[in-house]
Amino acid sequence: MTKPLILITNDDGYKAAGIRDLARAVSAIGDVIVVAPDGARSGAACAITATIPVHYSGPYEELLQCGEQVYACSGTPVDCVKLALEQIVPRKPSLIISGINHGDNASVSCHYSGTMGAVLEGCMKDIPSIGFSLWLKRGESYEQHPPCADTLAAIATLCQRVIEAGLPADVCLNINLPVADSFRGWRVCRQARGRWSAEWAPAGNPHVRDRYFWLTGQFTDLEPDAADTDFAALRMGYGSIVPITIDMTAHSAIVQIERLK
Secondary structure, three states: OOOOEEEEEOOOOOOOHHHHHHHHHHOOOOEEEEEEEOOOOOOOOOOOOOOOOOOEEOOOHHHOOOOOEEEEEOOOHHHHHHHHHHHHOOOOOOEEEEEEEEEOOOHHHHHOOHHHHHHHHHHHOOOOEEEEEEOOOOOOOHHHOOOOHHHHHHHHHHHHHHHHHOOOOOEEEEEEEOOOOOOOOEEEOEOOOEEEEOOEEEEOOOOOOOOEEEEOOEEEEOOOOOOOEHHHHHHOOOEEEEEEEOOOOOHHHHHHHHOOO
């Protein structure tokens, strides 16, 4: 019997530690093909490359050594998914997964995330799609705090269940993982209300005519006492699962907006 096909991408690049861990975690449940950017594309969100050609190279099977095929793409994470589906994979994937991102994509950060951009693209193609990200403190690296073995096993189990049961139409999953020595469990929750501020730090000489800045910032959880959000789950040591939808209609506001006509 043909094994499920799993397409994996990310926004940290095809050589990132997180994508290696994710590919190895699910290699036992399906045939794995990795198509990821040839370098970091953090913050790419749903961007596509529309002004220059996109190319890919590979496969680089030696990078993962679990039988996966690995390809590097010059475009964004969304480009990777689009290109893979039309030019690389031999059949429609049973699942698209993205990550494991080096840093969280909880709360409003999912809107900026190239990791989640790829997930939304997969969802728009009617393929069950999941993004995985690791909640790190400022200054910490993925290599310092990789997910433990039973967390990776829990990821594989969850992916298997999604392959078997599917996801609701137009719904994908944004999953964030805490740094932990053992897997405590999943919490299905909602996206926390949050806000980024102080987002620019000077880079270079402030007295020259052209002034340069690094994008940085401070995130504030605007509802730190809520118990049903992704950040609440992470603070309690659980992996957070937020179902998100590609339908951006504010259905609850339709009646109110009708009154403005």
